[in-house]
Amino acid sequence: MGQVDQLLEELIALPSVNPAFLPPGDRLAGEQRVADYLASVAKKLGLPSEHAPVCPGRTNLLIRLTPTHTRRLRILLAPHLDTVGGSNLPGNLFTPRRKNARIYGRGACDTKGSVAAMFSALCAIARDNPPQETEIIFGGLADEESGQAGSRRLATNGFRADLAIVGEPTQLKIVTAHKGVVWLRLTTSGKAAHGARPELGRNAVHAMAQIVDLLETKYAAQLRRHKHPLLGRGTINVGAIQGGSQPNIVPSSCSIMIDRRTLPGERETEVCREIRQLLKSRNLSAKVESLQGGPCWSLDTDPAQPLVANFLSIAGQRKLAGVDYFSDAAILAAGGIPSVLFGPGDIAQAHTPDEWIAVDSLERAERLLIRFFRSLP
Numbered sequence: 024m025g026q027v028d029q030l031l032e033e034l035i036a037l038p039s040v041n042p043a044f045l046p047p048g049d050r051l052a053g054e055q056r057v058a059d060y061l062a063s064v065a066k067k068l069g070l071p072s073e074h075a076p077v078c079p080g081r082t083n084l085l086i087r088l089t090p091t092h093t094r095r096l097r098i099l100l101a102p103h104l105d106t107v108g109g110s111n112l113p114g115n116l117f118t119p120r121r122k123n124a125r126i127y128g129r130g131a132c133d134t135k136g137s138v139a140a141m142f143s144a145l146c147a148i149a150r151d152n153p154p155q156e157t158e159i160i161f162g163g164l165a166d167e168e169s170g171q172a173g174s175r176r177l178a179t180n181g182f183r184a185d186l187a188i189v190g191e192p193t194q195l196k197i198v199t200a201h202k203g204v205v206w207l208r209l210t211t212s213g214k215a216a217h218g219a220r221p222e223l224g225r226n227a228v229h230a231m232a233q234i235v236d237l238l239e240t241k242y243a244a245q246l247r248r249h250k251h252p253l254l255g256r257g258t259i260n261v262g263a264i265q266g267g268s269q270p271n272i273v274p275s276s277c278s279i280m281i282d283r284r285t286l287p288g289e290r291e292t293e294v295c296r297e298i299r300q301l302l303k304s305r306n307l308s309a310k311v312e313s314l315q316g317g318p319c320w321s322l323d324t325d326p327a328q329p330l331v332a333n334f335l336s337i338a339g340q341r342k343l344a345g346v347d348y349f350s351d352a353a354i355l356a357a358g359g360i361p362s363v364l365f366g367p368g369d370i371a372q373a374h375t376p377d378e379w380i381a382v383d384s385l386e387r388a389e390r391l392l393i394r395f396f397r398s399l400p
């Protein structure tokens with residue numbers, strides 16, 4: 024058994040479910056067990072660590088490999104330590120299993136595989152010929168799966184780096200672009216009346232039905248007019264609807280929740296304005312509210328930046344890559360840190376009941392990162 028796959032199995036066995044997906048005080052909640060374990064391993068190698076507060080009871084873990092000479096560069100390795108939930112799913116998700124050269128368990132792919140590969144690569148370079156003028160920091164981030172509190176705190180607290188490599192299951196591709204996301208609630212108002220006399224009321228569900236149809240047809244077609252070379256087109260999805268209380272009452276209120284995936288340059292204010300204008304053009308109205316605690320921008324990193332170009336060259340990657348999902352990379356980039364995504368595994372396995380990652384992918388990720396580190400001054 025290699026060190027990186029053994030480390031992944033140990034991490035899976037340490038539950039770190041985001042508290043947003045669990046009842047208060049649940050024993051599976053929080054990243055602290057994983058952070059404490061990684062800090063203890065780093066200490067044995069003489070690598071200092073810091074638990075940087077994010078919110079009550081939760082921290083980012085920062086482990087530093089200090090250069091032997093004056094620092095010229097700083098590289099941030101930024102996988103997230105939290106996972107999605109594990110209740111009401113078959114089997115014990117926190118007992119790692121091996122089958123057909125794969126490791127199964129919650130977080131195997133998203134993103135404890137990246138944690139293991141990045142941390143193992145850091146340890147390997149610390150033992151053998153570390154860079155003389157480059158500081159490498161492993162930043163195990165909290166709360167990516169919910170509000171991204173970890174990356175937001177890092178980005179707003181003045182932390183700086185010349186490149187952040189954000190751990191996500193990218194199939195070992197270096198990803199320079201991803202979509203942003205805007206979550207909104209739309210609410211229509213009507214007038215309640217007895218179901219036997221619906222003409223005396225105003226049906227909020229019927230109004231919302233027209234809005235849903237408009238969003239999923241005309242607005243979706245409008246989004247298809249614009250295309251990003253790596254990300255394709257923006258999308259709209261009506262993910263939830265709630266209205267009315269019983270059959271014999273004309274509903275006075277109805278709400279939907281929508282997911283709007285954005286392209287570089289699009290912002291939440293622009294999305295809200297587009298939707299309001301579209302509704303107005305059809306004599307429809309709805310209250311539009313944000314469901315997010317902070318902006319979730321898209322990412323569009325210049326691949327010609329020297330460190331990014333070097334990483335792409337070492338990986339032998341000639342074709343640029345983009346992904347549809349949102350990540351901490353956009354938040355770090357907005358905070359002034361050039362950022363890319365990279366990691367073992369496939370996003371198709373993330374959040375699934377039988378989440379897994381191939382051992383070969385783990386090992387290749389570790390080797391590629393070590394080669395990159397050795398290219399640095």
